[in-house]
Amino acid sequence: MQHGKRGPAFWILGAFFCLFVLFLYGPTLTILILSFQGPSGGLTFPMNGVSLHWFKNLFEKQMVGDFAxxxxxxxxLGAATMVVTVIASFSAGLAFRFSRFRGSGIIFYLAIASLIVPSILISLGIGLLFRVLGWDPAWYSSAFGAHLTWTLPFGLLIMFAVFNRFDRRYEEAARDLGATSWQTIRHVVVPILLPSLIGVGLFGFTLSYDEFARSLYTAGTFNTLPLEIYGMTTNVTTPVLYALGTVTTMISLVVIALALGAAAWLGRRNRRRLGG
Known part of the structure; x- marks a missing residue:
């Protein structure tokens, strides 16, 4: 009997998976490569030299665009959205877990309803509301609210799932030892759920950082980075745009790596504490 023999289906599925990965990351890899063009390089292949010229040019004053x-x-905006998403999601998780108050179902469905509404309509609606009220849309007000309609539903769904798996015996043990409700949350619940809270924060930051549609009509006079990049695609004809994409992608990966590392470290620390 032969063991581990791979039939045609394995190779077909393997080839399909490779094409899928190439489709996902091929454009990003192309931008990464073209950002290292020489000083006389263009926006397409073949490359004309290899240098860091466009990364240096990125931090110089540009004729168009406001990178910095x-x-x-x-x-x-991403940091503010992250903080509010974490606090609101954690608070809502506690509220829905301890008491099913009247109207809780309606509030829950209203909170996640924005996930099924097209992002561009939410952006347009919030922008129009601000103008009707006589307020000028801005990235720190109307765009902030628009981004929360995108990040909060994800944070709520994650925290509800986390609280459903949370073992309440830890809280009961803390209360038996004389801890108040606040002390139980601060010293027991939050440390145990901290990796999950970091995950919610990461979700909130990354979703806000690269959000385009919900910023389109709510950012006001000053663009966020996705809007700036979009606006520059018709004006910038050098690889400096690719250099900007590479830098922002690397920043996103660094933030994700730091968050995942912190979550893993906290998870190991909590397991050691509980095991001890």
Missing amino acids: GSFQRSMA
Whole structure:
């Protein structure tokens, strides 16, 4: 009897998976390669030299575009969205777990309803609302609210799933030892759920950082980074645009790596504590 023999189906599925991965990451890899063009390089292959010229040019004053400003706005907006998403999702998880108050089902479905509404309609609606009220849309107000309609539903769904698996005996043990409700949450619940809270925060930051549709009509005068990149595609004709894409992609990967590393470290620490 032969063991481990791979039939035609394995190779067909393997080839399909390779094509799928190439479809996902091929464009990003192309931008990464073209960002290292020489000073006289263009936007297409073949490459004309290899250098870091366009990365240096990225940090110089540009004739069009505001790289530094849009990047700072996206980082600040992503950080604010992350903090509010984590706090609101954790609080909602506690509220829905301890008591099924009247109207809780309606509130839950209203909270996640924005996931099925096209993002461009939400952006347009919030932008129009601000103008009707006489307020100027801005990245720190209307865009912030629009991004929360995207990140909060994901945070809620994650925290509800996490709380459903949470062992309440840890809380009961803390109360038996004389801990108050606040002390139980602070010293027992939060440390155990901290890896999950980091995951919710990562979700909130990354979804906000690269959100385009919900920023289109809500960012106001000053663009966020996705809007700036989109606007520059018709003006910038050098690989500096690819260099910007490479830098922002690397920043996103660094943030994800740090969050995953922190979650893994906290998970091991909690397991050691519980095991001890």
